[in-house]
Amino acid sequence: MYWLFFIVIILLLIIISPLVLNRIPDIKTPLPPAPDPARIMKGAEDFYKKGKSKYLFLFIHGYNDSPFQMKPLADALYRSGHSVYGILLPGHGTKIEDMVHVRYHHWYEHVENTLQMILKKKKKIFLVGQSLGASLSLHLAGNNPDLPLQGIIAVSSPLHMTDFINGKLIIHKPYLLYAGLIRIFSKITSVPDRTTHQDICPYVGYGKNYAMANLHSFIKALPAIRKAIPEVKVPLLSIMSTNDKTVSFEDQSYLHRKAGSTFKKACATTIRENKTTRHLLITHKETTKFVIQCTKDFIRDCTELK
Secondary structure, eight states: OHHHHHHHHHHHHHHHHHHHHTTSOOOOOOOOOOOOGGGSOTTOSOEEEOOSSSEEEEEEOOTTOOGGGGHHHHHHHHHTTOEEEEEOOTTOSSOGGGGTTOOHHHHHHHHHHHHHHHGGGTOEEEEEEETHHHHHHHHHHHHOTTSOEEEEEEESOOOOSEEEETTEEEESSGGGGGHHHHHHHOSEEEOGGGOOOTTTSOOOSOTTEEEHHHHHHHHHHHHHHHHHGGGOOSOEEEEEETTOSSSOTHHHHHHHHHOOOSSEEEEEEOOOOOSSOSOOTTTOTTTHHHHHHHHHHHHHHHHHHO
């Protein structure tokens, strides 16, 4: 009889946990201090290069990743004469244990503080985000429509993880439904399909290891991010792979339809290989040039609009 009771409890947890745990708000805690430079992985450091043009591009990397993933695009824009600044988000670039107490609001505050700082440089600013970084860029711009931004380049932006998109039920990663439950039993979890292949997609970050509490925090923030998107008024470029294993391609059409921007472009490509997540487009051997060209075309179009 006890086994039946146990099964009932497990079933209730499976059904109820996504509904209940996703509604528990994060406790606001202070922004953690910047890590000791000696502890930062080689290649994961912040970068800043000053160009001669009037434009500055703020690069915001993805979840578990580092500024390394933004460098091919940043270097290309720097060679074109622009200033480029890549930031390391809290908890990233050192060791996965440093992610355990970091939440979405810490990343948002860090980007917001950085943006306020670089506004003093009197440059015309574009936000360039990949994955989590793209969602942060959209959220910040939507919450602050008066910010003097020139545009947003959103690469592989997640807006839904398990939800209805464009009338379709998308459960791209079923385990994400239970991130709020998993975090109770496991602070750090390994996910097999997160492994990378350095010859195809060079990478510096935490790879397949996830700090479940802040992954859950990011998932909980997605409704607020989606709510902000109609208030995004600046020129917008979305770049995505049609066969992305991490984020549903449906998110690109959702973003293009919902964004309040008068000028918006969407670029899509299909990746042939089947070994990586096909999500990190800036460093992927098949898509680096594609991302650079889409971005340069977008910048040209934006500047011609002025």
